[in-house]
Structures are given as structure tokens and as C-alpha cells.
Amino acid sequence: MMDFPKEGTRIRIPDFTQLIDMASESVGGKVLFSTDDFFAPAENLIKSESPMFKEHEYTEFGKWMDGWETRRKRIPGHDWCIVKLGVQGIIRGFDVDISYFLGDYAPRISIQAANLEKDKQPEIPQRGLRTGSAATPQEFEAIAKLKSNNWHYLVPMTELKLGKPASSHNYFAVNSLQRWTHIRLNIFPDGGIARLRVYGTGQKDWTLADPKEPLDLVAISSGGACVGFSNALCGHPNNIIGVGKAKSMADGWETARRVDRPPILKNDENGILLAQGCEWAVFRLAHPGVITQIEIDTEHFKGNSPDSCKLDGCVLTTHEEEIMMRRKWILPVHKWKPLLPITKLSPNESHSFNSLTLELQDVITHVRFTMSPDGGVSRLRLKGYPSSICLLRPREKPSLRFSVKPGFRENL
Structure with a gap:
């Protein structure tokens, strides 16, 4: 197993949730890449509203879920996605919400971050409709230019815990004072996450x-x-x-x-x-x-x-x-x-x-x-x-x- 830094820590009642969600679609957050979006696309992670559950609704690919859910992995590796923050700055904490993913949630996650200059960001293909699909070789080739494997770990590999079905939050505090523009959410090895909240304060140049x-x-x-x-x-x-x-x-x-x-x-x-x-x-x-x-x-x-x-x-x-x-x-x-x-x-x-x-x-x-x-x-x-x-x-x-x-x- 990889040796992860020990920076991210789980806390129970976080004050940082009163700060802005820097990744939310409502402030311009955007999913740039996801290894797999078979059951539900990664764009759901950054919806501003709380996740919901539709008991009897199915798609042609399986149960409809309000979150990001990958297929059951049958090849080596793990799933991950990259989000460009709508508000760029200092991250104070994360909320990894697995509400309604009772039997299909990702058992472990880690979160990395990077501060990328605008003129050094490669051209990333537009994602479009993703349900039922996985990343193409061309998309993997484009995203590889970001070298996200080497990004800084804000949360090491950590187990997620189920709470109440409609309110299952996992909070992680962050102590870094560095400015961040992008994050990478890793799930190990596969599964579902309802929402990812990235709480912090903006930092303007x-x-x-x-x-x-x-x-x-x-x-x-x-x-x-x-x-x-x-x-x-x-x-x-x-x-x-x-x-x-x-x-x-x-x-x-x-x-x-x-x-x-x-x-x-x-x-x-x-x-x-x-x-x-x-x-x-x-x-x-x-x-x-x-x-x-x-x-x-x-x-x-x-x-x-x-x-x-x-x-x-x-x-x-x-x-x-x-x-x-x-x-x-x-x-x-x-x-x-x-x-x-x-x-x-x-x-x-x-x-x-x-x-x-x-x-x-x-x-x-x-x-x-x-x-x-x-x-x-x-x-x-x-x-x-x-x-x-x-x-x-x-x-x-x-x-x-x-x-x-x-x-x-x-x-x-």
C-alpha cells in the first residue's frame, strides 16, 4: 500500500461548513475528468442542492442515483475524478457525502490538490453526457498532462463511514494555507459518492x-x-x-x-x-x-x-x-x-x-x-x-x- 501523508483528519462538528463551497456548480465549479460514469456522472458531485433518492426510478444502465457512481471494477486500478474549483483559494475542509449510497458507496477515498496557472493548463475534451460511459484513451492522454498523480495530498486514504441514509456526511479538516485551483477525488476501488463539498475562502491575486x-x-x-x-x-x-x-x-x-x-x-x-x-x-x-x-x-x-x-x-x-x-x-x-x-x-x-x-x-x-x-x-x-x-x-x-x-x- 502507498505511504500517504497524515494531514487529513476526520472531525465531528466542523465550523468550516459555514464557508463557501468552492467546488459547487453554482460558483463555477466544473468536472474536468472522470475515469468512469457508468451509473451516474461525476457532475452530480458538485450540484448545489442536497442529494435526493427516487426509490422506483431506473435508467437503462441501472438504478438512478443522485451522485457519482462507477461500475463494479473488474480491471486493475481505482476510480478518480478531477474538479476545477469555481472559487480558487484556501481549502479549510471537505464533506464527502454518501447519502443514499447504502450498499454501493465507495469504501475509501483520498483527496489531492494542485495550484495550476491558467496559461499552463492543457486543453481538456468537453465531457458531454456521460452516464453509461468510461473515459476514452484520448481523455486519459489529455488529463495525464496535469500529472495529477503527483498532486499534494490534503486527505490521505481514509475509510468512509455510513451515517443516516439521508444524511451520511464524512468531514475532513485541512490545515494547509496554500492556494488551490484543482482537486482530485480518488475512490478505492469503485462505488458511489453523493456530493463533494470543498469548503474554504477565496484568495485573489x-x-x-x-x-x-x-x-x-x-x-x-x-x-x-x-x-x-x-x-x-x-x-x-x-x-x-x-x-x-x-x-x-x-x-x-x-x-x-x-x-x-x-x-x-x-x-x-x-x-x-x-x-x-x-x-x-x-x-x-x-x-x-x-x-x-x-x-x-x-x-x-x-x-x-x-x-x-x-x-x-x-x-x-x-x-x-x-x-x-x-x-x-x-x-x-x-x-x-x-x-x-x-x-x-x-x-x-x-x-x-x-x-x-x-x-x-x-x-x-x-x-x-x-x-x-x-x-x-x-x-x-x-x-x-x-x-x-x-x-x-x-x-x-x-x-x-x-x-x-x-x-x-x-x-x-
Whole structure:
């Protein structure tokens, strides 16, 4: 048996599942190659929705399954596939889901990764419809140019464990801080996997950005992340800095109705609802910078959008962020600088505002989005210009490497 590195470890209740699924088809993930797709194609691995089971449905090749399932191998070797990540960056963990594959799941897996430059990626044949087929010699020849056998192991060969039929997850933590663009999922020797989730944070090459064009500094695809919040009834706040437009309310962040809201509601002279409480989320920017434009989208939230919101920013080092997380983000008032004053919001509508930093030219690292009194938001975009200044203390490393700590469970 091969000697595999001992990096991947199984954990029970992972915080990394609150991060973006970097391989999902919804963010541009793509299956480049699979050795075999006889019963069900590898494209099912990266579907955004949860797997389903159709008890009495069959295809001409066998039982219909919502996952990737290879034929029972009768030749030497094992099956594997390669996925190009839609969001490229730092991988924090995997979910290898074998739901509904009760008697046909792959008994063992390993996962490798590579960081491939765009101009060095070979031409890979389009896959098309794959059910009932296996990779051709031409496809094997093309994919061999990637030399995926030599990619870095993030999860060594590990046995998979069955859980509940409809919820059979195998979680693996990853400690690597390297940027990855592709992964290779190996199954030993054959079988089925329902879904493969690759959780992590995006990492953008800011040196390639046009200095004249404003960028979304909080985008999760570039490395932005929620590092604390007050409430999340439906959907994690990370959803609102996700890729593209929200597909539904489930793709946004919605809080519970506050129980301290007044029995009879009233407005102030500006039409803002008078309410004591509020809900909030703090985000670390993907890169320190000056925010010039704010976009807040309440699409899909037609009867449950916030009445109003505001946005504040501050500058924190990585050490200070850790302290604030332990203190539940009770930050001194003077630290927060207003980026958007209290502003009325409308249901199911996209709102655009100029940030106050347009005049102040303040560089910030973190923002606090506050909604009043409660409700749901689908997207938050903070466009501006990245700054090259160093914000860490002299004794620390002279660069900002931001990442979501697995320990931010205390904020969940």
C-alpha cells in the first residue's frame, strides 16, 4: 500500500461548513475528468442542492442515483475524478457525502490538490453526457498532462463511514494555507459518492487588479468572511457576500423576529421605524481598502426585509480580531467609523449608496452591517480600492494573511 501523508483528519462538528463551497456548480465549479460514469456522472458531485433518492426510478444502465457512481471494477486500478474549483483559494475542509449510497458507496477515498496557472493548463475534451460511459484513451492522454498523480495530498486514504441514509456526511479538516485551483477525488476501488463539498475562502491575486476599477472588497470569492454575528435563523451571513445574485431567500441571511419589538410600531420624523433592538454581522474584508460604493440587495425578501440598516468600518490587526471575537464584537464606539448612516430599505430591491469614505478616504479592514429591527438581506457588495499599507504590528509578519479561524463557533 502507498505511504500517504497524515494531514487529513476526520472531525465531528466542523465550523468550516459555514464557508463557501468552492467546488459547487453554482460558483463555477466544473468536472474536468472522470475515469468512469457508468451509473451516474461525476457532475452530480458538485450540484448545489442536497442529494435526493427516487426509490422506483431506473435508467437503462441501472438504478438512478443522485451522485457519482462507477461500475463494479473488474480491471486493475481505482476510480478518480478531477474538479476545477469555481472559487480558487484556501481549502479549510471537505464533506464527502454518501447519502443514499447504502450498499454501493465507495469504501475509501483520498483527496489531492494542485495550484495550476491558467496559461499552463492543457486543453481538456468537453465531457458531454456521460452516464453509461468510461473515459476514452484520448481523455486519459489529455488529463495525464496535469500529472495529477503527483498532486499534494490534503486527505490521505481514509475509510468512509455510513451515517443516516439521508444524511451520511464524512468531514475532513485541512490545515494547509496554500492556494488551490484543482482537486482530485480518488475512490478505492469503485462505488458511489453523493456530493463533494470543498469548503474554504477565496484568495485573489490583487497584483493583477486594475487600480482604476473599483472592486468588491468583501466578496467571499476574494477572501472576505463573516467573523461574528448576532443571529441567523435562516442562512449564514456569509451568504450575503457570496457569488452572483441570490437564487432565493435560502441564499441570503435572515434573522429571527426580535421579541423585544414594541407591541405597536411607530416611525420617527424620517420614516425610520422606532425599535430598540437590532441585528448585526461583522465581516473581514478580503483586502484592506477604501470603500466608495455600497450595494445592499433585499431581493426575494418581500415580507421580511429590514426596515433600515447602517454600515460602520474599522481597522483591526489579526490579533485584535481574535480578541474581538472572544468579546462577541463589543468594540469601543470610537473604533467604528460610519460608512453609511441609518438608511431606509425597501423589500425585494437592490439599493446603491455612496460611502462616506469617498470624502474621508479611510482605509478599513472590517465592517459591521447592522439591520433594524430584524429581517433578511440577499447580498452585500462593498466596492472600492485595495490599499497597499501594512496594518500589522512591527513584530508580526509584514503582510496581511486573512483567514476564517475554525474557532469562530462561539459566534454561531
